[in-house]
Every structure is written in C-alpha cells, then in structure tokens.
Amino acid sequence: MLIPRPLTHTLTLLGLFASLATLKVPAHARTHEVECGSGGANLQLAIDRARDGDTLSIRGVCREAVRILNRKITLMGTPGATLEAPDYPWTALPYSTLHPILQAVGSNVRIEGLTVDGRNRAGDPWANGLTGIHLLNSRGSLVRNRIVHVRHTELRSDWEVSGIHIHQRAGAGESGLIRVEENLIEDFESNGIFIQNSTTGTANKPLQLIVANNRIRGAGAIIQNQNGIQIGGLQDGGDSPIRVRIENNAFEGLFSFSGIWSSAAIYITPLVLPDRSVQRPYTIDCDGNIVDNSNTAISITTTSPAKITGNTLQGGDVGIWANAPKLKLRGNRLSNLETGVMAVDSDLSPERLHHRFSSRVRQNLIRLSADTLEGLPGRGASGKTP
Numbered sequence: 001m002l003i004p005r006p007l008t009h010t011l012t013l014l015g016l017f018a019s020l021a022t023l024k025v026p027a028h029a030r031t032h033e034v035e036c037g038s039g040g041a042n043l044q045l046a047i048d049r050a051r052d053g054d055t056l057s058i059r060g061v062c063r064e065a066v067r068i069l070n071r072k073i074t075l076m077g078t079p080g081a082t083l084e085a086p087d088y089p090w091t092a093l094p095y096s097t098l099h100p101i102l103q104a105v106g107s108n109v110r111i112e113g114l115t116v117d118g119r120n121r122a123g124d125p126w127a128n129g130l131t132g133i134h135l136l137n138s139r140g141s142l143v144r145n146r147i148v149h150v151r152h153t154e155l156r157s158d159w160e161v162s163g164i165h166i167h168q169r170a171g172a173g174e175s176g177l178i179r180v181e182e183n184l185i186e187d188f189e190s191n192g193i194f195i196q197n198s199t200t201g202t203a204n205k206p207l208q209l210i211v212a213n214n215r216i217r218g219a220g221a222i223i224q225n226q227n228g229i230q231i232g233g234l235q236d237g238g239d240s241p242i243r244v245r246i247e248n249n250a251f252e253g254l255f256s257f258s259g260i261w262s263s264a265a266i267y268i269t270p271l272v273l274p275d276r277s278v279q280r281p282y283t284i285d286c287d288g289n290i291v292d293n294s295n296t297a298i299s300i301t302t303t304s305p306a307k308i309t310g311n312t313l314q315g316g317d318v319g320i321w322a323n324a325p326k327l328k329l330r331g332n333r334l335s336n337l338e339t340g341v342m343a344v345d346s347d348l349s350p351e352r353l354h355h356r357f358s359s360r361v362r363q364n365l366i367r368l369s370a371d372t373l374e375g376l377p378g379r380g381a382s383g384k385t386p
Contacts, residue, residue, distance in 0.1 A: 029053035036062035036081075043083070047073065058114065063087070068104040075102075077114030077145070084117045085130070098160060100134035101150075108176075109140040116163075118150035120187075130189075132163045139176040142183060151189035151219070161189035162230075163216075167196045168207045168240075178209045185216045192216040193229045197242045206241035206281075211249065218253040218263065226254050228265040228294070231282065241281040241304075247288050254294040255316065264321075265291040268300040286311060297337075300324050308332060318342055319361070340364045 034046045037060035044066045046056055055074040058081040065086050085101050101116050116132040132147040147163040163185040166178060185192040193216070197207040211229060218226040228251040231242060251265035268284055282302040290312045291297035297313035299321040300306055307328045313319040319334040323344035334340045340361045 029055075031055040031057055034058045034062075036060040047071075058083075065099070065101055066103070068102075068107045068109055070106045071104075072108040074110040074112070075114060076110075076112050079113075080115075081113065082115040082117055085119045098129035098131045098134055098165065100131040100165070102132070103134040103136065104138040104140070105136045107138045107140070109135070109138060110143070111145060112141070112143045113145065115146040115148065116150075117148055118188075120149045120151055129160045131161070131165045132185075132188075133165070135164075135166045135178065137168055139178050141179040141181070143179070144182045145184075147183065147185045147188070149187050151187060160194070162191040162194040163188045164193045165191075165196075166194070166207070166209065167198070169196075169198045176208070178207075180209065180211045181213055183214045185214065187217070187219055188226065190225070191227050191230045192218075194227075195229070195231045195242065195244065197240050206243050206283075209242075209244045210247075211244060212247045214249045216249060216251050216254075216265075218255070225256050225263045227263060227267040228254055228291075230264075230267045230269065231284070232269040241283065243283040245285045245287075247285070250290045250292075251294060251297075252292040254291075256295055262295045262317075264296040264299040265289070265294045266298045266300075267296075268302060268306075282306070285309075290314075291316075296321050300327070302326075313337065334361050337361045339366055342366045 028051050030051070032046060032050065032054060034043055034056050036043055036058065042064065043056075043058065043062045044064060047066055047068055050056060050071070050073055052072040055076055057076050057078060059078050060080075061082045061084060063084040063086055066083070083101055101118065102111070111133065118130055118132060130150055132150045133142060133145070135142075142164065150163050151161060164180065164183075166180075180193060193211060193214075195207070195209065216228040218228070228249075229246060231244060246266060254263040254265050256263045266286060266289070268282060282304050284300065284302065284304075284306040286298060286306075286308045288310045291314070293315040295316055296318045297316060297320065298308055298311070299318075300308070301323040303325060305326045305328075306324050307330075308320060308322075309328065310331045312333045314333075314335045315337070317338045318341075319332070319337045319339070320329065320341045321344075322329075322341065329341070338361075341364065343366070
C-alpha cells in the first residue's frame with residue numbers, strides 16, 4: 001500500500017518527536033535574567049525557583065550568601081556581575097561550619113564569569129571560615145571566575161579561609177569530575193584552593209579534579225602562611241582517594257617571613273606530621289605550572305604515585321619538598337632558590353632528578369630523615385613542612 005507524501009512527512013515528524021523523547025531532551029531548561037542591586041532581584045530566590053538544567057544570567061552586585069541544594073544549575077555572570085559577602089552578623093549556611101559566600105551541596109553546578117568578593121572582613125567573629133565558593137559533595141565546573149579579598153585584614157591565622165573550598169565528606173552526594181579552570185584568585189588569607197576528601201570507606205569513589213590555567217596570587221610577604229593549592233588538611237579524617245591534575249597554573253606572591261609558617265604554591269599534606277601520618281591515597285600530577293616567589297614551590301607528602309614534570313619554579317627557599325617514595329621528577333626548571341630539592345626518607349639522587357638547574361640554585365639536593373623534621377625552620381604548630 002502506498003502512503004501519500006503528506007502522511008509520510010507526518011510520520012517522519014512523529015518518529016523524530018519519539019526519538020527526542022527517548023533521548024530525554026530537557027523540555028523545561030530555561031535562561032533567567034537576575035538583576036541584583038538597586039532594589040533588583042534576590043539571587044537566592046532566583047536559585048530556589050530555578051529548575052534543574054536552568055541557567056541564571058546574573059547582572060549587577062548581589063550582596064548575599066547563597067546556597068544551591070541538590071540541583072543541576074548554571075550561574076553565568078555577565079561583565080561586572082559580583083556576589084559580595086553580606087554584612088555581619090552572618091550565620092554559617094547549613095551543612096557547613098564555614099561561612100561561604102556561594103555554597104553548592106549535593107549538586108552539579110557550572111559557575112562561570114562571576115566575581116566573588118569577600119570584602120576583606122576584619123574583626124568579626126563570623127568571619128571565621130570565610131570562603132568564596134564552597135562545593136560540598138558536589139561536582140561541576142568553576143570557569144573564568146574572579147575570587148578576591150577572602151581574608152581578614154588583620155591577618156590572623158585561619159587555615160580554612162579559602163577562595164575555593166572543595167570537600168567530599170561522609171554522606172550522600174554527587175560523584176564525578178570537578179573542573180577548576182581559568183579562574184583568577186587573589187588577595188586571599190590561607191588557601192587559594194583547598195581540596196579535602198574525608199569520606200571513609202568509599203575507596204571506589206575518589207574525588208577527581210582538573211585544576212588548570214588558573215592564576216593564583218597571594219598578598220606578598222606576610223606573617224602567616226598562604227598556600228596556592230592545598231590538598232588534604234590537618235583535620236581531614238577520611239581515607240578515600242583524591243586524584244588531581246594540576247597543570248599550567250601560575251602562582252605568585254606566596255611568601256611568609258615569620259619563621260613559624262611557611263607558604264607553598266602547591267601543598268599536598270597528610271593528616272599530621274609525616275613521621276606519624278595516616279597516608280592518603282593521593283594521585284597527583286603537577287605539570288607545566290609556573291611558581292614565582294614562594295617559600296616552597298611544591299611540597300608533597302604521599303605514598304601514592306605522583307609526578308612533578310615540566311614546571312618552572314623560581315624565587316624562594318625550596319623548589320620541591322618531597323616525602324614521596326613513588327615520585328617522578330622530570331624536566332622542571334629551577335632558578336633563584338636556596339635549595340632545588342629536599343627529599344625525606346628517599347633514595348632520590350641528583351642523577352635521577354632530570355632537572356634543569358640554574359647556577360643560582362645554591363644546593364640541588366638535600367636528603368633528610370623524618371627524625372630530623374622537627375628541627376627544620378618553617379615548622380610551626382600546624383605541622384607544616386617547609
């Protein structure tokens with residue numbers, strides 16, 4: 001039986017609609033304009049009203065702390081769009097002891113083109129744990145954002161004050177890859193990016209990140225420590241894996257002159273001091289990063305495989321501080337340093353380092369044992385390595 005041509009077209013369209021339904025193309029994903037400031041919209045209200053898959057296009061200055069809970073959503077900043085820390089008193093958002101300006105819990109988010117401004121909060125008890133963006137049991141992408149002034153202006157020590165804090169802990173949450181790319185993080189107190197994984201008993205669900213092409217700038221020489229990227233933490237009680245690729249980032253101005261604290265551009269740390277630590281199953285690749293003027297460019301403590309390759313480390317005290325028996329070092333450029341490499345309980349030799357050492361590096365390699373760590377300069381109450 002021949003089917004008339006118009007009916008053929010109708011059946012074709014019906015088949016196309018059926019295929020789209022099978023592919024579950026989101027029918028309700030929308031873009032909403034959010035105009036903050038000058039009596040404009042409330043960003044939290046817009047987040048609460050958005051549906052999964054929606055995009056919020058943000059304009060103006062929003063002075064509020066916001067939370068995204070169990071959602072798939074995009075926050076897209078237009079030029080000049082800013083989320084500012086609110087005025088105090090300001091209580092911590094739920095699910096956290098921190099005071100994040102933007103928090104995502106159990107969500108899949110994309111945050112792009114937004115300025116997050118901590119406003120240099122000083123002298124307020126609520127400023128403890130001030131955080132720019134906090135991802136808790138979440139995944140997604142943080143791309144081309146500007147995170148600034150997340151600090152106390154009196155420079156007191158608070159190791160949780162971070163531009164970005166990524167934390168997977170015990171409990172339900174999203175697993176998957178997190179991308180942190182092309183952000184500018186500057187004028188922060190303790191960590192530009194702080195990465196923790198304290199989930200216990202979920203070794204098959206590692207926290208996976210790509211941290212690439214970011215620019216992280218501290219405040220220059222100060223009396224406390226500043227780390228560009230810290231992985232792990234002194235109060236991180238879990239044992240599940242962290243897998244991070246840190247590549248093509250630029251770090252500068254991470255320097256402490258106190259003699260108690262020591263700043264590092266990339267700081268991978270165990271639970272406590274290396275000689276009595278519960279080692280984390282970290283898998284770390286550091287490639288193509290540039291570190292300019294930091295106490296220690298890269299400090300790493302791990303029993304898992306790690307690679308430090310093709311980095312340019314210049315200015316400061318130590319290029320690479322390593323307590324990592326499965327470490328591959330190759331093709332790094334070291335200059336204007338007191339010591340190129342400090343290796344703890346390791347069989348590393350100059351022949352195995354494969355580095356391009358400058359004549360302005362005073363010592364290429366110092367071997368240490370864990371028993372000698374307590375006497376090293378730069379170790380304070382936090383148990384930080386040089």
